[in-house]
Amino acid sequence: MKIVVLGGDGFCGWPTALRLSRDGHSVTIVDNLSHRRIDQELGVQSLTPITAIEERLAAWQRVSGRTIAFQNIDIARDYDGLAAMLAEQAPDAVVHFAEQRAAPYSMRNAATKRYTIDNNINATHNLLVALVDLGFDTHLVHLGTMGVYGYDGDGLEIPEGYLDVTVSNQAGQSLPRSILYPTQPGSVYHLSKSLDQLLFQFYARNDRLRITDLHQGIVWGTQTEETRLDDALVNRFDYDGDYGTVLNRFLVQAVNGYPLTVHGSGGQTRAFINIQDTVRCVSLALNNPPPPGDRVRITNQLAETQSVRAVAAMVAGITGVPIANVDNPRKEGESNTLRASNQTFRGLGLDLILLKDALLNETLEIVERYKDRFNPEVVPARSLWTRDNRPGLVPGLGEGITK
Amino acid sequence: MKIVVLGGDGFCGWPTALRLSRDGHSVTIVDNLSHRRIDQELGVQSLTPITAIEERLAAWQRVSGRTIAFQNIDIARDYDGLAAMLAEQAPDAVVHFAEQRAAPYSMRNAATKRYTIDNNINATHNLLVALVDLGFDTHLVHLGTMGVYGYDGDGLEIPEGYLDVTVSNQAGQSLPRSILYPTQPGSVYHLSKSLDQLLFQFYARNDRLRITDLHQGIVWGTQTEETRLDDALVNRFDYDGDYGTVLNRFLVQAVNGYPLTVHGSGGQTRAFINIQDTVRCVSLALNNPPPPGDRVRITNQLAETQSVRAVAAMVAGITGVPIANVDNPRKEGESNTLRASNQTFRGLGLDLILLKDALLNETLEIVERYKDRFNPEVVPARSLWTRDNRPGLVPGLGEGITK
Secondary structure, eight states: OEEEEETTTSTTHHHHHHHHHHTTOEEEEEOOOHHHHHHHHHTOOOSSOOOOHHHHHHHHHHHHSOOOEEEOOOTTTOHHHHHHHHHHHOOSEEEEOOSOOOHHHHTSOHHHHHHHHHHHHHHHHHHHHHHHHHTOOOEEEEEEEGGGGOOOOSSOEEOSSEEEEEEEOTTSOEEEEEEEOOOOOSSHHHHHHHHHHHHHHHHHHHHOOEEEEEEEOEEEOOOOTTGGGOGGGOOOOOOSTTTOOHHHHHHHHHHTTOOEEEETTSBOEEEEEEHHHHHHHHHHHHHSOOOTTSOOEEEEEOSEEEEHHHHHHHHHHHHOOOEEEEOOOSOSOSBOOOEEOOHHHHHTTOOOOOHHHHHHHHIIIIIITTGGGOOGGGOSOOOOSSTTSOGGGSOOTTSSOOO | OEEEEETTTSTTHHHHHHHHHHTTOEEEEEOOOHHHHHHHHHTOOOSSOOOOHHHHHHHHHHHHSOOOEEEOOOTTTOHHHHHHHHHHHOOSEEEEOOSOOOHHHHTSOHHHHHHHHHHHHHHHHHHHHHHHHHTOOOEEEEEEEGGGGOOOOSSOOBOSSEEEEEEEOTTSOEEEEEEEOOOOOSSHHHHHHHHHHHHHHHHHHHHOOEEEEEEEOEEEOOOOTTGGGOGGGOOOOOOSTTTOOHHHHHHHHHHTTOOEEEETTSBOEEEEEEHHHHHHHHHHHHHSOOOTTSOOEEEEEOSEEEEHHHHHHHHHHHHOOOEEEEOOOSOSOSBOOOOBOOHHHHHTTOOOOOHHHHHHHHIIIIIITTGGGOOGGGOSOOOOSSTTSOGGGSOOTTSSOOO
């Protein structure tokens, strides 16, 4: 297949592009390198030393003998550039990772809220409009998030995108309906992915675009088979308060001898998936496109659900470091249950990696190796979720993170 | 109250601003005059000769003794200008009409699709972000559309924004939930208002903003008590294929002796409201804000539902002109039923104007008066809804419109 990977320089996009290239697909990465720019803006960097995109691509050619093309296009701002690239490529599939993807960053301030909505919605919409305008039957695979569902915790297993409900009409008849799961996003970032869902629904219905939306859990892990092949191919490892996911922050804290900072009671339950499974799931999705005219295919991309407290306990058990509870900057319940279906990928025979199987490996291999690049000052989350949160409530350097 | 009317130069915004000023509120209109620019772009004009905004405001001061302030700000592009204006005004309420509001225009081509989403979403989001950033408890009243509900026609009366449903959990228990009505927008314009709903839901929940969303039917009529006071205050009357609503197009066709062009069978049923009631409903909404922390208050703003065929028959009955059926450019069913609740405004004692009561009056007073400004060439809709619609299927000048 001819595949364009939008956002192919990022944490999920890069290993996906390598895997698709290894599998013999013709791959073009399109990226505006925005995460590298935001690293500069925030004064943070990946724990792993990622190389320039040109070096990455040269290394891939060296170790695999395969070429991945690259175009630097800001697809949210440069519609003409996007449309010209698509016209030239005429891809069979587009994988769309090209969105601002950190919830805390999206809640930092007015500018980051606006950037997240403006960037993510225009990126997705420009892509949809261009595919329609070109008359292409390209399969669009988008990375969504489990976070669009919200965490109501009423015991319902979260279905894959669509909820079966019953409504009563005025004659007292019960009518069954299958509806998009009513979203309850918890941040502007999650909101942007909820908006994406409605964009996809419209264009699948009006223009018969073939779209798969992958609602992914929190990704952990760093390396894949392909990124391990050369130091210059190493994937990102973010641990800062904006882009670092909870597990990465625990791992760097543990290896460097800091207590593990848990927001609130840690009763928040989340979905998790390993980066290697992200790559496999995207590949499976590409091989199973919905037919034209179908509704958007929504698949949950998770291996397990765990509470933040349980994840902290796992890391503490392996490393022996203590857990420190700090105030939660997010506006959310102290705890929730979360059960979510992942029957599509299970049904395709995927044997997903669990935290308990591979956690130690990740700890030792990556975090130990790049220990000297660790900067404890960037770990705390600094975003205030609402004006109800007083600055004093946000965990500062003095809380939880001191050695 | 101190009230900012965003989009206050437009068809609904202008008469609303006048009414609020007459009622003693301190009113500031903010508008980037985009509809006047789009008139130029499309080569069309309002049947009524609307005057420059400065003339309008001077005339209002002359006839009423009251001053309405005006600021030209593009709220989707100029966040700093918007925030500075809000900081200066510290309004009790903001009425938000500042969106591209024509479904056919939103479906013309790639550029108008992109403009509609980019403009409408950033306008709404910038406003929400600014109110949060300023820490204001301003009541936001937004003009939504009945079109977000879609026209499924399964006999269910459309509720006011929220649908009561039952979901079954894995233990077989039935759980009642009240959810945002699952939207099925029929155009990119309607899609933009569906996206707005999710933005409002998030900011009401996360930041306790007080928001009222008015889901309005198709507006008909032109003048209100205030706009009649002086020729320079006259409201817009759009009849072109993009911005002209169905009734306006029938009226200009009838008065000028053309057959009334009905798309398809005319079985499409829509909600209608007179412009005078729009103004009264907005005023009532302003006087009944939801408390902070409440979910978004959604109110349906309609007086009646009618099929397009029935509306054509009414106009034909009054004027004696024949009806001509032409192909429908929209992707929609040939006919649908539509029943929708308007209990909130009925409950507030509003006696709404019906088509049968006031239609003739409008015909004679406005369309006859400005008959010499009629241009038959701009009446047909030229937007293709999907790539399935061949250009030949779109009603051209040769079909239906020839005298």
